[in-house]
Amino acid sequence: MTTAGRRVPVGRIVGLHGVQGWIKLESWTEPRTKIFDYHPWLLATVPDAVMEITGAKGRPQGKGLVAQLPGVDDRDAAAALVGSDIYVAREQLPPLGKDEYYWVDLEGLEVVTTEGAALGRVSHLFGTGANDVVVVRDGTRERLVPFIQGSYVRSVDLSGGRMVVDWDPEF
Structure with a gap:
């Protein structure tokens, strides 16, 4: 499974700031200001419509972030972008260490049990605070498997498109 051409969500435009086209952001990067290090941003403004933004500048403001986007110079233009998700190309993300994964790279993997039963x-x-959880769907069922490597997740083969889990197929 290749990561080339994949988009990774890194934030969302959640509101307006002032009258000169500034926007409020929710950032999912760590630290949250890291979102400004990625260029270009790909804004999903409506389903299947993507706007490329290069040169977004911003700063922390209270508990959130505010940003100014090139070409967005007034409140009305900024208002049209509220609710847009912010993506970056997967290739922009830093490389990971052994047994580390970006969630986007795991999405779509085939999941099988250690006994070879296909789960979907x-x-x-999604994160729970205690651990991440993998949502596995097979068309009729949905299973929630804790993403705990060694215990429940036995192996991840990104190139082969497969994840092996120690999980009861009936659960």
Whole structure:
């Protein structure tokens, strides 16, 4: 499974700041200001419509972030972007260490048990605070498997498109 051409969500435009086209951001990067290090941004403004933005500048503001986008000079233009998700190309993300994965790289993997029973494919992941959870769907069922390597997740083969888990298929 290749990561080339994949987009990774890194934030969302959540509001307006002032009257000169500044926007409020929710950032999913760590640290949150890291979002400004990635260029270009790909804004998903409506389903299947993507706007490329290069040169976004911003800063922390209170508990959030504010940004100014090139070509967005007034409140009305900024308002049209509220709700847009911010993506970057997967290739822009830093390389990971052994047994580390970006969630986007796990999505779509075939999931099988250690005994070879097919459970479905990784739909998405979410964090719980204690650990991440893999959502596996097979068309009729949805299974939530804790992403704990060694215990439940026995192996991840990105190039082969497969994740092996120690999980009861009936659960």
